[in-house]
Amino acid sequence: MNGDEMVTVYIMGKKHRVPANLTIMKAMEYAGYQLRRGAGCRGGFCGACSTIYRMRGSFRLQVALACQKMVEDGMIITQLPFIPSEKKRYRLEKLKPDAGVFLEYFPEIARCLSCNTCTKACPQDLMVMDYVQAALRGDIKTAAELSFDCLSCGLCAVRCPAEIVPYHIGQLARRLYSRYIVGPSEQVQNRVMEIEKGRYDEEIQRLKSLDINMLREIYSRRE
Numbered sequence: 001m002n003g004d005e006m007v008t009v010y011i012m013g014k015k016h017r018v019p020a021n022l023t024i025m026k027a028m029e030y031a032g033y034q035l036r037r038g039a040g041c042r043g044g045f046c047g048a049c050s051t052i053y054r055m056r057g058s059f060r061l062q063v064a065l066a067c068q069k070m071v072e073d074g075m076i077i078t079q080l081p082f083i084p085s086e087k088k089r090y091r092l093e094k095l096k097p098d099a100g101v102f103l104e105y106f107p108e109i110a111r112c113l114s115c116n117t118c119t120k121a122c123p124q125d126l127m128v129m130d131y132v133q134a135a136l137r138g139d140i141k142t143a144a145e146l147s148f149d150c151l152s153c154g155l156c157a158v159r160c161p162a163e164i165v166p167y168h169i170g171q172l173a174r175r176l177y178s179r180y181i182v183g184p185s186e187q188v189q190n191r192v193m194e195i196e197k198g199r200y201d202e203e204i205q206r207l208k209s210l211d212i213n214m215l216r217e218i219y220s221r222r223e
């Protein structure tokens with residue numbers, strides 16, 4: 001692809017010509033959109049930029065992360081600035097690490113149809129259905145390991161016909177795994193100790209004393 005090649009995309013229903021070597025996110029900005037929601041890390045880590053698109057002539061709805069997916073000619077794009085889902089509240093220290101806990105907080109997992117639609121939607125290529133099924137069996141280790149790279153982008157939940165929100169289930173599995181199976185990480189404990197001893201206090205005070213332009217410069221120079 002040469003750098004001058006342009007493609008036609010439809011963003012929120014409006015036609016735009018944009019360079020072919022841009023991601024959906026950059027193409028939206030090129031077309032004049034200012035992203036105040038639906039953009040975070042811009043590097044495929046935070047899951048904020050969930051996007052639905054169709055190709056012209058195809059009925060199939062496809063999903064992607066806008067900061068990772070390159071534009072293609074004929075893409076019809078809409079962004080999902082947030083995924084509506086209910087967040088369950090629980091006290092981790094009061095839970096029992098077994099299958100019952102998943103059924104108590106997420107009884108809808110018993111409705112899983114094993115259709116694998118969630119897995120096909122996942123931009124991280126996670127075995128989403130398998131981790132939901134592992135949670136249903138009470139296999140916390142497998143559910144935690146299979147969901148480890150989940151970004152909470154929500155695209156699996158949007159596509160699930162059984163109205164299951166897989167990323168909340170994976171998150172609970174990882175929390176239970178960490179607390180009850182592997183125990184606290186030594187690195188995290190060491191870091192908490194350093195914070196409590198004030199190791200970063202001076203640096204935080206220095207940052208708090210800087211003006212906004214200097215903070216922006218430091219931010220844009222970060223690795």
Ligand code: SF4
Nearest residue numbers: 122150151153154156
């Ligand atoms: S499991 Fe779901 S929420 Fe997590 S990255 Fe995959 S699609 Fe996104």
Ligand code: SF4
Nearest residue numbers: 112113115116118160
């Ligand atoms: S999309 Fe929903 S019903 Fe289908 S396998 Fe995934 S969690 Fe189960």
Ligand code: FES
Nearest residue numbers: 040041042047067
């Ligand atoms: S902006 Fe963070 S994953 Fe796309």
